[in-house]
C-alpha cells in the first residue's frame with residue numbers, strides 16, 4: 432500500500448524544480464504521467480551527458496517512478512489527447528516559463544472547465560508582482576531569496592550554496608501544497624491552484640536570517656564572530672562565514688590529514704551546557720572557572736583564541752575520531768563528509784537514502800531515494816522512463832483509445848514514433 436495510491440498526475444514539469452516535486456509524489460504512490468515534447472523530451476535528458484547515447488544522470492535522478500508520454504501540445508490532436516488526460520488526472524504540475532501553459536490553451540480557467548476537481552500546481556520564479564514574468568534558475572532564486580547575501584565570509588563576496596534550495600527546495604514546497612490541496616478536495620469537492628514561487632521558497636528557508644535582520648534594531652548580533660572581532664554591523668544581516676545560526680558559537684575546524692584531504696574538517700559547536708567537557712578534552716580545564724572564559728557572554732570576544740585551542744586538539748584526530756569522542760559527551764560536532772563518503776556510506780545505503788538503480792541504457796547508478804521514511808507506505812524506487820516509453824500504454828490503458836485511433840494519433844504528428852500492438 433502507498434500513500435497516494437489512486438492519485439493520477441499530469442506532469443508537465445522539466446529541469447529540476449518541478450521534477451523533484453512529481454518524483455516525490457511518484458515515490459509515495461501517485462501515477463505520474465510525464466508529458467514530453469516528441470523526439471526531444473525534457474532538456475535535462477541530454478544535459479551533462481556522461482554515457483554517450485544514454486539519458487543523463489541529471490534526468491534519471493529526478494524522474495524515477497514516472498511514465499513518459501510524448502505529446503506535441505501545440506498540435507490539434509495533441510491538444511485533444513491532453514484534454515482527455517486533464518479529465519482523467521487529479522493534479523496537473525508544471526514549471527513552464529510564465530504564460531507558456533496559457534499559450535498552449537491549458538490555463539487555469541480552461542482546466543477548471545475541463546475538470547473542476549483538478550489541482551493545478553505550478554513552480555514559477557517569482558510570485559505575482561513586477562518580476563512575475565521572469566525566467567528563473569537555481570542561483571537566481573538563491574540570490575533573490577536572501578541566501579547569497581547571507582552566505583560567505585565576513586566582508587567577502589556573496590556566495591550561493593551547493594544545495595539546490597531554489598530548485599529542489601521549491602519542488603518540496605510544491606509537493607506539500609499538492610498533498611494539502613488533495614486533502615482539502617476531499618471536503619470541498621473542488622480543485623484549486625497551487626503556486627510555489629522559487630523566491631518565496633528560498634525566503635522560507637532563510638527564515639533565521641530575517642529573524643536576525645529584525646534583531647539588528649536591538650543592537651549588534653553578539654553570537655556572530657563579527658561582534659567579537661569588533662567589526663561594526665551594517666543595516667542588513669551580514670555574511671557570517673561558518674558561524675552557527677542558533678546562538679551557540681560554532682566553526683569548521685581542521686582535523687588530522689587536512690593538509691592533503693580537502694574534507695578533513697569537523698564542525699564544532701561550543702555549546703554552553705557542555706563547556707566543561709570541551710575544556711577537559713582539549714586540555715584546558717582551567718577555562719571552566721577562569722574569569723573571562725567561564726560564561727558564554729565573557730567568551731564572545733575570545734572566540735578566535737578558543738577555537739584555535741580546540742583546533743589544536745581536533746588536528747590530532749580524524750573527523751570520525753572527533754565525532755566518537757565528542758558524541759558521548761553531548762558535544763555537538765559534525766564531520767565534513769565528501770560526496771564520495773556519502774556515496775559509500777553504509778548507513779545511508781541501509782536506509783535507502785542512497786540507492787543503486789539499474790537502467791537499460793546506462794547500467795547501474797546511484798541516486799537519492801525518498802528521504803522521508805513512512806512506516807505504512809511501501810516505497811520502491813524504479814528507474815526513470817525512456818522518452819515516450821509509455822505513450823502507447825497510456826493512450827490505450829488510461830485514455831481507452833482503440834488501436835485504430837492510436838494509429839490515427841500517430842499519423843497526426845501529435846505523438847512520437849509509435850509501435851501499435853494488435854488488439
Ligand code: CAO
Pocket residue numbers: 445446447448449466467468469502503504505526527528529530531532534535554555556565566567568569598
Ligand atoms: N509540446 C510542444 N511545445 C512544448 C511542449 C510540448 N510537449 N513542452 C513545452 N513546450 C514549449 C512551451 O509551450 C514553450 O513554448 P512558448 O514559449 O511558445 O510558449 C516552450 O516549449 C519553452 O518552454 P519554457 O519557456 O518553459 O522553457 P525554457 O527553456 O524557455 O525556460 C525555464 C526554462 C526553466 C527558465 C522556464 O521554464 C521557467 O522559468 N520555469 C519556471 C521556473 C522554474 O521552474 N525554474 C527552475 C528551472 S530548474 O528547475
